Amino acid sequence: xxxxxxxxxxxxxxxxxxxxxxxxxxxxxxxxxxxxxxxxxxxxxxxxxxxxxxxxxxxxxxxxxxxxxxxxxxxxxxxxxxxxxxxxxxxxxxxxxxxxxxxxxxxxxxxxxxxxxxxxxxxxxxxxxxxxxxxxxxxxxxxxxxxxxxxxxxxxxxxxxxxxxxxxxxxxxxxxxxxxxxxxxxxxxxxxxxxxxxxxxxxxxxxxxxxxxxxxxxxxxxxxxxxxxxxxxxxxxxxxxxxxxxxxxxxxxxxxxxxxxxxxxxxxxxxxxxxxxxxxxxxxxxxxxxxxxxxxxxxxxxxxxxxxxxxxxxxxxxxxxxxxxxxxxxxxxxxxxxxxxxxxxxxxxxxxxxxxxxxxxxxxxxxxxxxxxxxxxxxxxxxxxxxxxxxxxxxxxxxxxxxxxxxxxxxxxxxxxxxxxxxxxxxxxxxxxxxxxxxxxxxxxxxxxx
Numbered sequence: 401x402x403x404x405x406x407x408x409x410x411x412x413x414x415x416x417x418x419x420x421x422x423x424x425x426x427x428x429x430x431x432x433x434x435x436x437x438x439x440x441x442x443x444x445x446x447x448x449x450x451x452x453x454x455x456x457x458x459x460x461x462x463x464x465x466x467x468x469x470x471x472x473x474x475x476x477x478x479x480x481x482x483x484x485x486x487x488x489x490x491x492x493x494x495x496x497x498x499x500x501x502x503x504x505x506x507x508x509x510x511x512x513x514x515x516x517x518x519x520x521x522x523x524x525x526x527x528x529x530x531x532x533x534x535x536x537x538x539x540x541x542x543x544x545x546x547x548x549x550x551x552x553x554x555x556x557x558x559x560x561x562x563x564x565x566x567x568x569x570x571x572x573x574x575x576x577x578x579x580x581x582x583x584x585x586x587x588x589x590x591x592x593x594x595x596x597x598x599x600x601x602x603x604x605x606x607x608x609x610x611x612x613x614x615x616x617x618x619x620x621x622x623x624x625x626x627x628x629x630x631x632x633x634x635x636x637x638x639x640x641x642x643x644x645x646x647x648x649x650x651x652x653x654x655x656x657x658x659x660x661x662x663x664x665x666x667x668x669x670x671x672x673x674x675x676x677x678x679x680x681x682x683x684x685x686x687x688x689x690x691x692x693x694x695x696x697x698x699x700x701x702x703x704x705x706x707x708x709x710x711x712x713x714x715x716x717x718x719x720x721x722x723x724x725x726x727x728x729x730x731x732x733x734x735x736x737x738x739x740x741x742x743x744x745x746x747x748x749x750x751x752x753x754x755x756x757x758x759x760x761x762x763x764x765x766x767x768x769x770x771x772x773x774x775x776x777x778x779x780x781x782x783x784x785x786x787x788x789x790x791x792x793x794x795x796x797x798x799x800x801x802x803x804x805x806x807x808x809x810x811x812x813x814x815x816x817x818x819x820x821x822x823x824x825x826x827x828x829x830x831x832x833x834x835x836x837x838x839x840x841x842x843x844x845x846x847x848x849x850x
Contacts, residue, residue: 407454407462410479412499417441419479419499421462427454429497429508442507450509453481453497460486463533465540467564469496469511476500478511482530482542493517493528494542494562494569514569517694525549532591536618536640540564543577543591543622548668548699555627557588558696559620559638561647573695574668575647576702577622579636585624585707589633590732592621593640594720597727600743610642617641621729623715633715634707635729635741643703650697661701668696709741721779724811724825726797730779738777742797782808788824788831800825803832 408421411434418437421429425445433439444451454462461484469478477499483492494517495510505511526546533542540562545555556576563571579585596604596619604613613619618640625631650666653659659667709729717732727743780798785791788801791808801807801824802814809823817823821832 405458407460408464408481410464410466412466412477412479414477419464421454421464423454423456423458426452426456429453431499431507444507447506447508450506453495453508454483455486457486460484461530461544463530463542465533465535467496467535467540469498469567470565474502476502480533480540482528482533482544484529484544485527494572496567512567512569514572517569517572529555531588534593535564536593538564539644543588543620545587555587556583556699557586557622557624559643561644569694573647573651575643575650575697576699577636577638578702578704579622579624580634580707580710583702583704585626585632585634585636585710587627587631588622588624589715590623590717592718592720592729593618594621594727595619595722596743597722598725600727603743604637604639610639613639613641619720621718621720623718623731625714630712631714633711633713635709635715635718635731636705636707637743638703638705646697646701646703650695650701654695664700665698666701668698708743713737723779723797724800728779728797740779740796742795780810782810784808792824792826792831795827797825801831 402424405423406420407423407427408419408429410419411417412419412431416434417431418434419429420432421427426449428443428445428447428451430443431441433441454460462481464479464481467478467480469476478496479499481495481497483495485491492510494514496512497508498505498511499507501507526548528544528546530542530544533540535541542560543557544560545557547554548556557579558574558576560572560574562569562573566572577588579588595616596613598615600619601613601615601617604610604619620638620640620643622636622638623633624636625633649661653661653666657666659665709731711731711733714734715731716734717730719730721728721730729741729743730738731741732738780796782791782794782796782799785794785799785808788803788808791799791801798810799808800811800814800817802809802817802822803824804816804822805814811817811823811825814823824831
């Protein structure tokens with residue numbers, strides 16, 4: 401009996417099912433009841449190559465995101481898949497898979513033909529390794545690493561974007577992301593999209609690197625590593641609005657400036673640029689068939705970010721939560737530990753989780769009370785601290801001193817926390833101390849302000 405490795409799991413919300421794609425039978429998928437995983441809704445291993453969604457190879461990375469596809473007057477639920485390079489099976493970099501039988505289409509069949517993105521030489525040459533996917537405001541995004549032409553041994557991190565309603569992938573565009581000094585952390589391992597806390601939004605705005613960042617904006621948090629035998633890792637942040645702005649600049653250069661910005665080539669070879677187009681960027685922001693070749697930025701126009709946290713551990717997972725206006729990143733390591741990092745105070749002592757194969761993924765529950773990695777661990781242990789000083793020494797955004805109750809708590813667990821001096825949190829370790837009081841003596845039966 402051959403073991404199955406789950407390569408892709410997606411919730412199909414419209415019918416309450418779970419899409420399960422595994423390594424068996426060259427990467428076919430099945431549908432299972434979300435409330436009872438043992439209940440198999442659909443599985444067919446006789447459809448041949450058109451049903452091979454993922455890969456039988458353990459090292460081939462696969463990501464996906466739910467979407468819809470409209471043909472004439474019919475709209476279908478689909479999922480869009482990014483699959484890395486492998487030696488077996490089909491080599492379609494991106495595919496759109498339907499979730500029902502329709503006409504000549506079978507369940508899980510790829511219903512988009514986009515040779516410019518799916519052709520074998522393109523996939524083989526750059527050896528994409530997908531790490532994350534998401535959709536936002538009408539766009540689908542993929543985060544991956546790949547090589548560049550002539551540099552087959554070095555990985556670079558890219559984010560690609562395409563319009564969700566672009567059924568030919570004409571709008572596909574790649575932007576290189578740089579993390580740390582001289583792109584030290586060049587190989588993305590995991591990512592997470594979240595709105596920042598108010599404090600982080602203020603700090604990013606004050607840096608003037610990204611313009612005005614609001615607390616309702618989206619930020620892409622990426623953990624990346626070096627390409628060394630003993631890799632080091634860094635956490636970098638990229639406001640999604642700034643990613644989109646840079647992508648539009650690159651596309652604009654292709655439409656109107658012969659692929660150049662400030663006399664410097666902005667569009668990477670071998671992707672072509674058109675030099676005689678009279679169409680405007682505003683009218684054709686999602687491209688069209690006159691621009692069929694995928695675009696990518698050159699290294700000089702990569703979107704750069706400084707690492708807000710670095711470590712000698714190999715980081716493999718990241719999840720982000722906001723607590724009392726503070727942004728906290730939970731980081732999972734290859735040796736099976738989880739710790740959390742405040743974006744302005746550095747590494748915080750987290751709960752070690754012992755696993756033999758590391759932490760491949762992290763998710764914060766909607767309640768904000770627990771973090772799912774391989775097992776479930778609390779996001780804080782405030783009650784372990786028994787006095788104000790030890791509570792403050794944590795410098796943990798989750799934990800503050802509830803003065804009225806004399807205990808270390810989350811802000812939400814402290815009565816009257818919104819009143820001044822009732823819930824104390826400070827990176828400067830400031831506790832309330834009584835230095836003097838007047839009058840020095842007072843009858844226990846007399847009420848008087850002291």
